[in-house]
Amino acid sequence: MAEAAATTQEPTATQRLTDKVFRRGCQACAGLILLLVLFIVVRIALAAVPAIREHGIGFLTGTTWDPNQGRFAILPEIWGTLYTSLLALLFGSVFGIAAAIYLSEGFLGQLTYDVLKKLHLELNPVFLRLPAQLEGMLKNLVELLAAIPSVVYGLWGLFVVIPRIRPVCGWLNAKLSFIPFFSTPLAGPGVLPASIVLAIMILPTVTAIGRHALVSVPPKLRMAAYGLGATRWETILGVILPTAARGIFGGIVLAFGRALGETMALAMLVGNANQIKLSLFSPANTLAALLANSFPEAGPKQVTVLMYAALVLLAITLAVNIAGSLILQRASRGSEGART
Amino acid sequence: MSGLPPQEINPFAGVDFAEMEKSLQRPRTLINALLDLVVVGMTALALIPLFSVIWMLVVRGGRRLTLALFTELPPAPLEAGGGFGNAIAGTLVVVGVAALFTVPFAIASAVYLAQAKPEDRLATSVRFAAKVLTGFPSILAGVFAYGVIVLSTGGFSALAGAVALSILMLPTVVLTAEDAIRAVPARMREAAIGMGATDAQTAWMVLLPTAFPGILTGVMLAIARAAGETAPLIFTALFSNYWLFSHGRLHLMQPTASLAVLIYNFAGMPFDNQVELAWAAALVLVLLVLALNLAGQALSRRQQE
Numbered sequence: 268m269a270e271a272a273a274t275t276q277e278p279t280a281t282q283r284l285t286d287k288v289f290r291r292g293c294q295a296c297a298g299l300i301l302l303l304v305l306f307i308v309v310r311i312a313l314a315a316v317p318a319i320r321e322h323g324i325g326f327l328t329g330t331t332w333d334p335n336q337g338r339f340a341i342l343p344e345i346w347g348t349l350y351t352s353l354l355a356l357l358f359g360s361v362f363g364i365a366a367a368i369y370l371s372e373g374f375l376g377q378l379t380y381d382v383l384k385k386l387h388l389e390l391n392p393v394f395l396r397l398p399a400q401l402e403g404m405l406k407n408l409v410e411l412l413a414a415i416p417s418v419v420y421g422l423w424g425l426f427v428v429i430p431r432i433r434p435v436c437g438w439l440n441a442k443l444s445f446i447p448f449f450s451t452p453l454a455g456p457g458v459l460p461a462s463i464v465l466a467i468m469i470l471p472t473v474t475a476i477g478r479h480a481l482v483s484v485p486p487k488l489r490m491a492a493y494g495l496g497a498t499r500w501e502t503i504l505g506v507i508l509p510t511a512a513r514g515i516f517g518g519i520v521l522a523f524g525r526a527l528g529e530t531m532a533l534a535m536l537v538g539n540a541n542q543i544k545l546s547l548f549s550p551a552n553t554l555a556a557l558l559a560n561s562f563p564e565a566g567p568k569q570v571t572v573l574m575y576a577a578l579v580l581l582a583i584t585l586a587v588n589i590a591g592s593l594i595l596q597r598a599s600r601g602s603e604g605a606r607t
Numbered sequence: 608m609s610g611l612p613p614q615e616i617n618p619f620a621g622v623d624f625a626e627m628e629k630s631l632q633r634p635r636t637l638i639n640a641l642l643d644l645v646v647v648g649m650t651a652l653a654l655i656p657l658f659s660v661i662w663m664l665v666v667r668g669g670r671r672l673t674l675a676l677f678t679e680l681p682p683a684p685l686e687a688g689g690g691f692g693n694a695i696a697g698t699l700v701v702v703g704v705a706a707l708f709t710v711p712f713a714i715a716s717a718v719y720l721a722q723a724k725p726e727d728r729l730a731t732s733v734r735f736a737a738k739v740l741t742g743f744p745s746i747l748a749g750v751f752a753y754g755v756i757v758l759s760t761g762g763f764s765a766l767a768g769a770v771a772l773s774i775l776m777l778p779t780v781v782l783t784a785e786d787a788i789r790a791v792p793a794r795m796r797e798a799a800i801g802m803g804a805t806d807a808q809t810a811w812m813v814l815l816p817t818a819f820p821g822i823l824t825g826v827m828l829a830i831a832r833a834a835g836e837t838a839p840l841i842f843t844a845l846f847s848n849y850w851l852f853s854h855g856r857l858h859l860m861q862p863t864a865s866l867a868v869l870i871y872n873f874a875g876m877p878f879d880n881q882v883e884l885a886w887a888a889a890l891v892l893v894l895l896v897l898a899l900n901l902a903g904q905a906l907s908r909r910q911q912e
Contacts, residue, residue, distance in 0.1 A: 278805050289807035293719035296712050297733045300781065303774070304736040307751045314754050365649035374647065405650075407904070412657050414900045416835025418867050419889045422874045423660050426667075426882075467656045474653075498639040521742060528744020530838035531871060555746045555838065562753060562842035570758070577750040588742035592735075 311581060314574035326575060332541050332557075339572045341579065346543045347551035348580075351458055351533060352526035354547075355465035359526075360519045362466070363473025366409060367515075370474070371481040372503060375401050406478070413471035421535030424464040429455060429536070432463070436548050453548035456538035462547075464532045469522040476521065480514025480598065481507060513598035520591035528584045530555035554580040661893075668890030671883050676891070681848055681869065684878050691888050693850045697863040698892075700851055701765050701844055702833050704859070705772035710826055713777055717784035717822075718810050734785075740778040748774040749839030757843060765851060765863040768844025775836060776829035783828070787821025788814050820906045827903035831896045837867035846872060866892045 278286070318326070322339060329340025369375075376398035383389040383397075436453035443449045453459065484507050492502040508515075538550020539560060554576055561573055631637050675690045682689030716733065723730030752771035757763055791814050799809040815822070845862035846869070852858070866888050873885035 278803070282805055282808070286805035286807040289810070290719075293715045293810075294729070296715040297719040298729060299712070300716055300740075300777065301729070301733050301736045303777075304740060307747070307774070310751060310754050311747070362649050362653045365646045366653050369646050369650040374643070408654060408657060411897070411900075412654075414831065414835075414896055415657075415660060416837065416867060416892060416896060418835070418837040418870045418874075419660065419664070419893055422870055422885060422889055423656075423663060425874055427659060427663055467653075470653055498635055500639045500642045501635070524742045528742075528746065530744070530746040531867075534838075535871065535874060555744060558746050558750060559838055559841055562750070563845065574750065574754065577747060580744060581747055584742065584744050584747075585739065588739060591742070592738055 308581065308585075311574055311578050315571060315578045318571040318575040322572070322575070326572075327579065330541070330543065334569055337568070339569075341554065341557070341576050343541045343543050344552050344554045344557050344576070345579070347458075347537065348527055348553040348555070348583075350551065351462050351465060351537060351553060352523060354458070354462035355469060355526045356519065356523050358463065358466035359469040359522060360473050363470040363522070364477050364515060366470070366474045367477030367481055368503060370402055370406055370409070371478050372499065372507070373398075375405065409471050409474050412467060413475075417468060417529060417531040418535075420464050420468060421532040424460055424532060424536045425456075428460045428463055429453075432460060440548060447545040448547045451544065451546040451549045454550070456536050457548050457550050458537065459547040461533050461536040461538075461551075464536055465526050465529060468529060468532060469526050472522040472525055473515075473518050476518025476595070477511075477515045480511040480518065483514070483599075484510045513594060517591050517595035517598055520587060520594060524584050524587040524591055527587060528555060528580065530559050534559045554583075664886065664890045664893055667883070667886040668888075671887040672890065676884075676887055680850070681864070681873075681884070682880060684876070684881070687880060689880070689884065691864070691866065691869050691884060691891075693847065694864040694866045694869040694888065695891065697765065697844070697847075697851050698834055698865045698867070698895075700857070700859075701768045701840070701863060701865060702772060702830055704766070704769035705776055705833055706826065706830055708769065708773040709776045709780055709829070713780035714784050714815070714822060717781050717788055718814070720781070720785045721788035721814075722806070722810075734782075737778040737781045740774070741782070743775070743778075744838075745775055745836050746838040748772075749841065749843050752839065752843045760860065762860070763843060763845035763862040764860045765844050766859045768840045768863065768865070769859075771839035771843050772833040772836060775839065776833050779829040779832065780822075780825045783825025784818070784822045787818035787825070790821065791817045820909060824903045824907040827899050827906070831899035831903065834899070835867060835892060835896050837871050840865050840868050841871065844868070866895075 318339075326340050327345065328342055329338075330342050331338045331340055332343075333339075379394070379398045379401060380389055383391075383394055388394060433453055436449075436459065439449045440452045488506055488510060489502060492506045497505065533553050534556040537553055537556055539552050539556060540550035541552055542549070544551070558573055558577055558580070561569065565573055631640060673690075675688065676692070677690060677695060678692045679688070679690035680693055681691055720730050720734060748771045751774065752767045756767035756770055760767075795813055795817060796809060799813045804812070844865060847862045847864045851861065851863045870885045870888050870892065873881040873888070876882065
């Protein structure tokens, strides 16, 4: 009797109190995350107020950064940020989408089947799951690209990418210098090596989100296309990519946001030169690299200016990231209709 | 048509079988085969950097991998030998303190989010805020910690670095923990509630223990990411040529070395010894990050099975 009473008793007053405290505590923690994000934005904005008052909108359109004269403007950094990020996005999304297609459209399955058939092993149940396993392995390899810290990419870029591409860039500059993109020689760090390394860093984002979008295309669309006699690429280009387009685009926008905010690889590879040039081989600067290089030695006056620059970077990346999330949200909502 | 005897109907009349044969001489199949090659080649090209990075790390970093690296302090310019024991300790301390700040807080939030009703305004906006934080540039976390901690305490410190990293770890832990708690079978929660357990008891005794491997995966991934972050540390934890512990005490309010910042500082130096140390530090850092990542992946795979 006593045991039964012990297992079925009502919660005691302490238990009720703990429950209430626990629930309120969890809710408070969740609320604090929201407050934290708001606090970050407000804190950076408030710290930037003195500089906004002093330099106004001219901060965004001027081109000189001279702490000795107290003249600050960040148009070259905005240009450098957008230029390197867009170039990286161009390389990264082309290769990233190719990898996403390779990893989702049964290429590996066919390859393993063909190889096994040559060995007369294609019906052996041991290899039944091999294509899926290989696909998973390759997917993990692409994801490993994202796990390598950006400062290691910077180091690799300095000692591998720049020496490797310098002869090619030198040749392009010597033969084709009338094209504005090749108008200066590559002395060392510059826009192109920075963009190449940045492209490698955003590729896993494009591939992961792109693959997700391709895999969620309803199978019946794919089967219908094959049933009509379309080749694999007619199916991919005519049916699958258009259906998955919105999801892939959302991934590209998120990758763009990541590229805009990436710091270390650029601080090490872009050359930190305060100039606006179209040449791929000339050094440039980006907002994040400017912050990384200037903050450690900044005096109180320069700190407010840097906070202003940080606020500009925050505004750009927030806008891009929110746009990307909204596109992805709408993409998943849109494909729900097609699946049923 | 209807007047004809059935055997005279030829369903393949007008069909050119040669036309249907698969042959590379046809533009359709030729384009198909070419695009196959292009996509295989591009995927292979995309993986070259990974292998190149790993190769360079093993070759250039492995050359210097000795026990002295883990016990000695960074050398002065033109000095031979040396190591980065203080940087390894610094990375572990800063990341550990950041995890102490973030993990309890993030798990409590995840418990709330996982139990929230779909129409809960607070939960929706918190989830959105967490997603926004995942795309938050890491350097801005550094700027924030600089404004809040460095400026108000009057100096660079390990604590400021930990605050910056904890902001970056927060969204990963919250979002994966929420997923893990949601993945706990509904019947387990219902059984607990049916037994008369309070919400706190359900969460504490049923949800969290069951979701533990999934939560741990998120924590591992967040720690792996934080250990490799450099940008938020350059002007919060700064760098130091000395140990973070001395006289038996941990100096959290002092600047500290970290592996990531050491790589950044030494990569740009014109001294061969420092560059070699940068490569060795990169190897150690990548091994640390990969080990955490693989452990996290293994945990999440075991949970799925």
